Amino acid sequence: MGQQQGVRPLSGIRVLELTSGIAGPAAGRHLSAMGAEVIRLDSLKRPDALRLTGSGWARDQHPGVRLDTGPMFSEFMAGKRSLAVDAKTPRGRDIVLQLVEHCDVFIMNMSAAVPAGLGLDAGSLLERRPDLICCLMPGFGMSPSRYHDYRAWGPNLGPLAGLDNLTGWPDRAQSGLGTASCPDYTSAGHAAVAILAALLHRDATGEGQVIDLSQFESTVALLGPLLALYDDTGVERERCGNGATFGCPRGVFPTVGDDQWIAIACSTDDEWAALCEVAHGEPFAADRTLANETGRHAAGDALTSGIASWTSRWLALELAELLQRSGVPAGEVHDQAGVLTDPQLRARRTIRPVPSTRFGRDLITAFPPRMSGAATDLQCTGPMLGEDNDDILGNLLGLDEDDRMQLADDGVIDSPVHPEVRLRRPYVDWVRYVIPDPDWAGVDV
Amino acid sequence: VSGAALAGLRVVDLSDDSCRYAARLFAGLGADVTRVHDGDERTTGLREHWDAYMSAGTHSVGGGRGWQSWCSELADTADVVLVGGVERAEAVHRLRLRETRPSLVVCTVTPFGRTGPRRGWHGDDLIGWATGGLAYTSGDPDRPPVAPAPEVQLAHSLSAQYAVIGILGAVRQARQTGRGQDIDISVQDCVVAISGETGPLLWLDDLIMRRRVGNRRKLSAPFGQYPTRDGYVSIVAGMPAHWDAMAAWIVERTGNEGALDPSLRGGPQSRTGSAWDVVNLFTEELTRTYLKQEFFEEAQRRGIPAAPVNTIASVAADPQLEERSFWARQRMPDGRYVRVPGAPFRMSATPWRCGDPPAEVAPTLEVLRESFAQPAS
Numbered sequence: 001m002g003q004q005q006g007v008r009p010l011s012g013i014r015v016l017e018l019t020s021g022i023a024g025p026a027a028g029r030h031l032s033a034m035g036a037e038v039i040r041l042d043s044l045k046r047p048d049a050l051r052l053t054g055s056g057w058a059r060d061q062h063p064g065v066r067l068d069t070g071p072m073f074s075e076f077m078a079g080k081r082s083l084a085v086d087a088k089t090p091r092g093r094d095i096v097l098q099l100v101e102h103c104d105v106f107i108m109n110m111s112a113a114v115p116a117g118l119g120l121d122a123g124s125l126l127e128r129r130p131d132l133i134c135c136l137m138p139g140f141g142m143s144p145s146r147y148h149d150y151r152a153w154g155p156n157l158g159p160l161a162g163l164d165n166l167t168g169w170p171d172r173a174q175s176g177l178g179t180a181s182c183p184d185y186t187s188a189g190h191a192a193v194a195i196l197a198a199l200l201h202r203d204a205t206g207e208g209q210v211i212d213l214s215q216f217e218s219t220v221a222l223l224g225p226l227l228a229l230y231d232d233t234g235v236e237r238e239r240c241g242n243g244a245t246f247g248c249p250r251g252v253f254p255t256v257g258d259d260q261w262i263a264i265a266c267s268t269d270d271e272w273a274a275l276c277e278v279a280h281g282e283p284f285a286a287d288r289t290l291a292n293e294t295g296r297h298a299a300g301d302a303l304t305s306g307i308a309s310w311t312s313r314w315l316a317l318e319l320a321e322l323l324q325r326s327g328v329p330a331g332e333v334h335d336q337a338g339v340l341t342d343p344q345l346r347a348r349r350t351i352r353p354v355p356s357t358r359f360g361r362d363l364i365t366a367f368p369p370r371m372s373g374a375a376t377d378l379q380c381t382g383p384m385l386g387e388d389n390d391d392i393l394g395n396l397l398g399l400d401e402d403d404r405m406q407l408a409d410d411g412v413i414d415s416p417v418h419p420e421v422r423l424r425r426p427y428v429d430w431v432r433y434v435i436p437d438p439d440w441a442g443v444d445v
Numbered sequence: 446v447s448g449a450a451l452a453g454l455r456v457v458d459l460s461d462d463s464c465r466y467a468a469r470l471f472a473g474l475g476a477d478v479t480r481v482h483d484g485d486e487r488t489t490g491l492r493e494h495w496d497a498y499m500s501a502g503t504h505s506v507g508g509g510r511g512w513q514s515w516c517s518e519l520a521d522t523a524d525v526v527l528v529g530g531v532e533r534a535e536a537v538h539r540l541r542l543r544e545t546r547p548s549l550v551v552c553t554v555t556p557f558g559r560t561g562p563r564r565g566w567h568g569d570d571l572i573g574w575a576t577g578g579l580a581y582t583s584g585d586p587d588r589p590p591v592a593p594a595p596e597v598q599l600a601h602s603l604s605a606q607y608a609v610i611g612i613l614g615a616v617r618q619a620r621q622t623g624r625g626q627d628i629d630i631s632v633q634d635c636v637v638a639i640s641g642e643t644g645p646l647l648w649l650d651d652l653i654m655r656r657r658v659g660n661r662r663k664l665s666a667p668f669g670q671y672p673t674r675d676g677y678v679s680i681v682a683g684m685p686a687h688w689d690a691m692a693a694w695i696v697e698r699t700g701n702e703g704a705l706d707p708s709l710r711g712g713p714q715s716r717t718g719s720a721w722d723v724v725n726l727f728t729e730e731l732t733r734t735y736l737k738q739e740f741f742e743e744a745q746r747r748g749i750p751a752a753p754v755n756t757i758a759s760v761a762a763d764p765q766l767e768e769r770s771f772w773a774r775q776r777m778p779d780g781r782y783v784r785v786p787g788a789p790f791r792m793s794a795t796p797w798r799c800g801d802p803p804a805e806v807a808p809t810l811e812v813l814r815e816s817f818a819q820p821a822s
Contacts, residue, residue, distance in 0.1 A: 007618065007622075008618075009614030009615060009617050009618045010614065010617070022641070022642070030610055034610075034614040055650055055651070056650070056651045057650070057651070071641070071646040071647050071649075071650045072641050072642065072646075072647070074646075075641040075646055076641060140765060140769075141769055141791075143769060145765055145768045145769050146764055146765050146768050147745070147765040149745075150745040151745065151748070151749075151750040152750070153681050153750045155668075155679065155681045156679050156680075156681055156750055156751060156752035157752070158679075159670065159677075159678075159679035159752045159753065159754040159755065160679075160741075160752035160753060160755055160760075160763075161755065161760060162594075162755045162756060162757055162759075162760040163593065163594045163597065163599070164594075164660070164670070164679065164754050165754050165755060165756050165757075166594035166595075166596065166597065166757075167583065167584075167591060167592075167593050167594050167595075168584065168585065168591060168660075169584075169585065169588060169591070172585065173660065173670070173677065174660060174670070174677070174754060175583065175584045175585050175591060175657075175659055175660055176659070176660040176669070176670055176679070176754075177583065177593045177594070178579070178582045178583035178584065178593065178643075178657065178658070179582045179583075179642055179643035179655055179658070179662070180579050180582070180583075180593070180639055180640065180642055180643055181642065182593060182599050182639070185603060185638075185639040186599070186602055186603065186606065189602075189603065189606030189607065189610065190606065190789045190790050191790070192606075192610045193470055193474075193606060193609045193610060193613065193790075194790045194792060196609075196610060196613035196614060196617070197450035197451055197474045197613060197792070197795070198450060198792060198794075198795070199617065200450060200451065200454075200613065200616065200617055200620075201450040201451075201794065201795050203617065203620065207794050208794075209792055209793045209794035209795065210792075210793040211790055211791070211792050211793075212790065212791040212793075213789075213790040213791070214769065214790075216765065216766075217766065217769065217771050217786070217787075217788075217789065217790075218789045218790060220760060220766065220771070220786050221786040221787075221788075221789035222466070222597055222599065222602045223597055223757070223760065223786070224469075224494075224498040224499075224785050224786045225491055225494040225495040225497075225498045225499075226491070226494075226596060226597065226757055227757060227760065227761060227784070227785060227786060228494040228497065228498055228775070228783045228784070228785045229491055229494040230757050230758065230761055231761065231783045231784040231785070232494065232777075232781070232783045236756060236757045236758050237491070237596055237757055238756075239594075240595065240596065241589075241591055241595075242571055242589075242591055242592055242595055243571070243592065243595030243596050245491055245492075245595075245596055246462075246569070250569075250571060251571075251589070252571075252575065252580065252589040252590050252591070253589070254589070259656070261575075261581075261589055261590055262575075263571050263572050263574075263575035263576075263580065265568070265569045265571050265572055267569065324563075324565075324566045324567065327567065328567075329556070329566075329567040329568050329569055329572050330572065331566070331568060331572045331575050331576040332575065332576060333575040333576075333580050333581050333590050334575065334576055334577070334578040334581060335578065335581045335654060335656075336578060336581075336643075336644055336645045336647070336648035336654060336655060337645070337648065337654075338578065338581075339577070339578040339637060339640070339644060339645045340645045340648075340649070342576065343561070343562050343563065344557050344558070344561045344562060344563040344564075344566075344576075344631075344633065345633065345634075345637060347560065347561035347562055348558055348560060348561050348631065348634065350631075350633075350634050350637050351637070351645060351646070363646055363649065364646070365637055365638050365640070365641070365644075365646070366634065366638075367638075368604075368607045368611075368630055368631065368634045368635045368638050369552075369607055369608070369610060369611025369614070369628050369629075369630055370558070370560075370628065370629040370630070370631075371611060371614070371615060371626055371627075371628050372626045372627040372628070372629075373615070373618065373624060373625070373626030373627075374614065374615065374618055374626065376611075425649070425650060426650070426652075427649045427650070431649060
């Protein structure tokens with residue numbers, strides 16, 4: 001799908017983001033991808049969690065430079081600008097409030113007590129900009145409540161909302177969600193949906209509003225069918241491996257190689273019949289008692305073992321292609337290297353290089369909605385801390401160079417640390433062979 | 446409070462599982478959502494509650510003719526057509542709806558997207574997790590990879606959210622320019638898009654292959670899930686202050702002064718390697734003396750990020766959700782009521798609308814229009 005460059009759904013919208021971790025930054029990233037100018041508030045004294053991760057290979061760099069190196073920071077802050085201001089100082093707070101007057105959207109995902117503590121509560125912000133869309137997304141919502149001041153981290157929200165207990169095998173303790181904190185991403189998605197809806201409402205009426213997004217509630221909302229079933233019947237769903245509710249067989253099976261697997265998901269008897277044609281000669285393929293889903297469920301572990309015995313003689317890629325050609329949903333279980341070399345992801349440029357101040361170019365993942373009539377390319381990776389101080393303070397707020405120097409001297413703003421330093425990722429020499437992309441031609445390393 | 450955020454927006458819903466949650470979001474935000482019913486939905490067990498939850502606040506039309514015919518007719522006055530599945534996506538594009546309705550936004554959600562060598566491949570939530578690289582890191586080290594909470598269909602929740610995000614952006618653009626557009630969403634892309642913590646970009650940077658680790662992570666301790674008297678709690682205490690608070694609590698509750706060992710203090714690295722096992726043992730000594738909710742509230746009081754590993758029943762009984770009046774009542778198609786989650790977010794000027802699923806499929810557009818005129822229960 002060709003994209004029209006230049007036309008963007010959120011052109012002219014400015015977003016101010018005081019966020020940390022993933023949920024808040026990911027919400028701002030969505031808006032940036034659709035053309036909003038997103039300004040994030042940074043701090044050298046209190047860097048956010050993603051800046052603190054840094055890159056292992058950059059340990060010898062100046063600590064301030066290292067704050068710009070983490071791949072997660074590059075990824076989740078892509079497309080944004082950075083103003084490094086200490087919002088805890090009175091002058092810093094004034095700057096933030098002045099900036100709010102120039103913004104359409106404000107996003108904060110700190111604990112519920114933080115906005116008021118900083119003097120940046122919704123009331124103060126809307127006083128400065130009455131048509132502001134103010135999205136506050138703490139763990140447990142803004143209204144006074146039992147968990148109001150509790151700390152919420154992505155890895156704890158999954159367990160709290162019931163997701164971790166549903167992940168893993170019925171004969172063991174739960175495996176948990178693993179290394180991806182799904183509630184962070186789904187909360188970010190809900191925040192972006194709410195902000196966009198609020199923008200449409202503002203376009204029509206001129207009215208701004210406050211969005212109170214409890215990440216806990218936002219996550220529990222995804223479990224609606226299971227909670228409705230429980231309320232209705234008392235039946236409590238439990239973890240079930242890869243889940244056979246929506247068809248059988250549905251699971252992950254071993255293939256040739258160390259820790260290599262294929263996922264197969266038959267949801268109809270026709271798909272099972274197609275799989276049996278591919279597996280012609282295997283005992284399970286000739287077993288008529290397995291022709292319908294009831295029979296396959298009844299076969300249980302014996303069927304799983306039979307399929308595993310068959311798949312273990314195949315390469316995952318070859319078998320996935322064969323099954324798909326026969327109409328059976330299947331796919332390789334990619335490790336991280338597999339994602340990089342996946343032909344579909346390569347063709348769609350799902351992982352792509354974009355300009356980066358520190359690195360010349362750096363890799364990020366593409367914004368999933370591919371729009372025929374709008375450019376949704378993120379324009380750059382995460383910015384250097386304080387990279388846009390001069391432009392934002394000077395051109396937007398009208399502070400001259402002397403004012404800005406005074407703010408720096410007073411510790412109200414943090415200037416970029418060694419902005420002249422240019423770095424190179426350790427993989428730059430070879431990654432262009434994995435991700436063929438014309439944009440790599442412009443790599444300056 | 447001034448009404449619904451998406452009042453007047455007309456959505457034709459041809460979603461499958463991969464974007465069904467989008468219909469619920471649109472309806473909750475006040476759009477007029479019409480699902481074209483083609484009679485093949487299964488309605489038993491969890492599926493019955495899935496359908497009812499996802500179609501809350503929507504209307505349904507169908508019967509007598511093919512879904513393409515309904516779609517074409519509805520699209521003449523619609524703003525958005527939402528489509529799920531490979532075959533339907535291609536069929537909708539063959540209808541060339543935007544030729545007669547240039548402002549229309551047509552969004553398709555398919556397992557692998559509408560471009561690329563695998564554009565015709567089939568998939569589902571599990572295939573999305575697998576090919577997006579995140580099933581590989583989910584599960585126990587000695588077992589096959591697993592999809593996170595498979596019956597929740599989280600990958601499909603993501604693709605549905607991305608569909609709504611793209612659509613609302615395109616609607617805004619259409620209102621400014623008069624021109625609609627096509628949106629192509631791949632479930633695989635959506636999973637890759639949330640792999641920043643564990644995916645290929647990290648692997649490229651440090652060449653450390655992330656694998657399945659079960660319910661504890663080696664980054665530090667305590668970091669993961671620990672047994673209590675009635676289940677498990679999750680603790681993420683990587684920061685220095687978190688461990689100091691944990692150590693003091695361990696000593697206070699169990700008398701184990703080993704937790705005060707100076708070598709364990711400091712950042713997350715101080716509690717890795719051989720210290721990781723020791724700290725986990727100390728932590729278990731503590732957690733086993735508590736009920737999970739009791740541990741959660743005490744940990745939070747002490748400034749330690751922790752949470753109970755809740756079951757469906759314990760989520761349903763959570764006091765915070767009750768206190769925030771989170772729950773809603775929803776009428777099932779046969780008239781009985783069930784308790785369901787309420788708004789995923791609260792908007793001060795345009796509140797979420799908790800609707801019911803359609804009681805019946807309207808056989809004509811006239812009947813459909815009458816159903817829109819009926820007040821929600």
